[in-house]
Amino acid sequence: LPWTEDVSQLMAQRLSPWITQTLRRLGRRAEEMSLKAYVVGGFVRDLLLGKENQDLDIVIEGDALAFIKSWETDGCKVAVHERYKTGTIVFPGDKKVDVATARREFYEYPVALPKVAGDSLKHDLYRRDFTVNSMAISINRTSWGTLIDYFGGRRDLQSRQLRVLHNLSFVEDPTRVLRGLRLKQRLGFEFEDNTFRLIKSAVKGGLLGLLSGTRVKNELKLIFMEEKVYPIVLEMVRLNIFEALFSGIKVDRNCIRIVRRLSFFLRRLRYDLPDIEEDVWLAFLAAVIFSSADWVQHATLDKLHLSKSNREIVEKALDDLGTAENAIGGKGMRSYEEIYLFLRDAPYVTALFWAAATQQWRVRRRILLYLTRLHRVNPILMGRDLVELGYPKGPLIGKILEELLLARLRGEVETREDEIKWVKSNYPLYVLKKG
Template sequence: MYMSNLTKILQNNFDVSYYQHLIVAGELADCMNSKVYLVGGAVRDVLLGKSVNDIDLVVVGDSESFANQLASRLGGEITARSQFLTAKISFSDFSIDVASARRDYYSYPGSLPQVNLVKTIDQDLVRRDISINAMAISINRNTWGDLIDPMNGEEDLHQRKVRILYKRSFRDDPTRMLRVILYSQRLGFLVDESSKDLISKNLKYLKRMAGWRIFITFKHILREPNPHKILYEAHATGILQAIHSSLALKDSDIEKLKLITKFDGENSHFVMLSILVESLTESEAKKLIRRLKMTGRWVRVINDTQSVKKVLKVLAKKEIRNSKIFHLLSHLDVATLEAMCLISNSNTLRSNLRLFLDNLRFVTPRLKGDDLIQLGFTEGPIIGKVLERLANLVIDGLVKTKEDEMNVAREILKDI
């Protein structure tokens, strides 16, 4: 027997301040003669007994005016609006997304949807990706806590199943294939057989899809607690290969991906990316960047993964100087070096990488440019060269104090 009213569960799973925000939103909707619902992942997590940190609301009515007035009442700020009739209300520690109840139309496979307003929450829910994300809870006063579940999402939750809603879903938005795998691994659920079958039949649409849209979902996957499991399933179902041929994983790649579980530092998503692309050739890496329209640090991590592979043999030598390690690695992204530490079979290589990561990269001369000028150096490129030489001596342990550095600098000055 499934629950039709979730008032008690809402109280138990929402932070007190968040719960009060829901009450205010419901009161505002009543004043505006509109209907408002908590939707999506928040409803799913409430039913799973998990705490909820993100609030997504759907308004049947004037959502733009609703968002403006709700922001005013709660002391938030509208920080984003989109062409899909959505607005984000931001606070210091969380946000509320407000959307209009809508129906999506896709003019061709993988296109951005055209949006039409609808008059019921049911019409909005049936357009969504999977059944467990297609539930809503009313927060209007007279219907507070009522569950709306037209696609039997609660039953699928109890059966621990991820199920796509309609046959054209992957054709309309091929990134849903990735999201199906993401949710199944995040929740520990199984993808139902009909959805698996639809994935295999619709992989061709991923190949045609705009890379930047795939990249957005790809970033979400790498930020998950267990990205290696999602990537493995995406490989097993053919999704990764459909995105780009270079992402076809070998057995050795799969074993390397598992090593991310040993990393507990910051930016694990970039470390995971470096491990994922480590076996790619330089040409394959460039093609992948172009295919997914990657930007920023994501590009740097991939490029630096290629760069570090060229110096691994040198770094694996026991007799290498500290200053040599520093100059080989100082220009490379830290996440790439963490990845190499995880996957390397060489104790010496791991030791040298850790020496740089934990120590050498933080070492600098005590003298600064102004100190050198006071000693008699003229401003210009010579300052940087002297500081670099001093840094090498400090890193190699050949000078210990500021006075040692000053003596070295004076000797250099004599030779100029």
């Protein structure tokens, strides 16, 4: 029998109104359909830890597909995955809830995708990665707020440990090693001794090498998008995880130094650079393979099946570091204009990577100047201001604005009036009219 406990008070205190209301609605519907519904996994863990988590994972004992489809008539969008008996309900306001059928999974052979074969909450929870993620809370009306803990998740949360549910956990799914490293850092937990031993033998036994490139890519991406990447990478290096994932890879001190610098720069820049979030992980990937032989770099990128544009970002980062150092390095002065003109052709992550990877402090400083300030320099005047001044609509306007931006980088204009004066004297209207 599981350990149970009433956590409805805690839910009342800690959950946002939307979450509470949604869980209640889901529970009521389950009750009407004579199903049992639970919220499970990371959400429960974070509730008990007092951390916010908006990702609702619902498990249904019974037919989750019918349950999911029943929401279609309530103004929700739904999507189902018939084969896995899972799906998503999207509530108005784009709030997603994942719903799954409580299931037992049989792995035909290690690292295959799971096959679904029906029934029961306990089995569903047993196939999860760590005990702290294996708890459920009932959301049916009659048992609202009952925490269900079969495997000692509560105890491990209290002692801040990550523990697998059984000794074959990493054999069943080696990505759990990577998930574990990520979660450990995120939560500030430790691995329980036996779990740590199992990780080491999974690595030694070559299990990580069996994973498909796509699964490795997904997990690496999640790691590299964490807030604190550096300590995770350090631990991965210590445990020889990269060697286990990619044959021939050499993650040396130089790579680690680049990762540390990237982490450090990102703490400051992450929110300044538009659209960088999606690509940040590529800079870390480039850092990790930086010191490996060319063929290893290529084999690693092949294995990961990067999209064409992602691959180009990583390759440009690695291949053009020297070009960047030549273009904006050296003792002599470099004008803002020069720095800008070179770096604007590179994606922000690529420039960020160069700043972290270069050994030349001047190059680093100039790139950081670009990433913090120069990249967002713009003229005050806009296209329609130029039209008002009498310039014809068309490509000329773009050209003037571009030149004006460079003039600004050279320090030739400051105010709006300066800009108007600059435009009038560099692009005199009477010349245009005549020409």
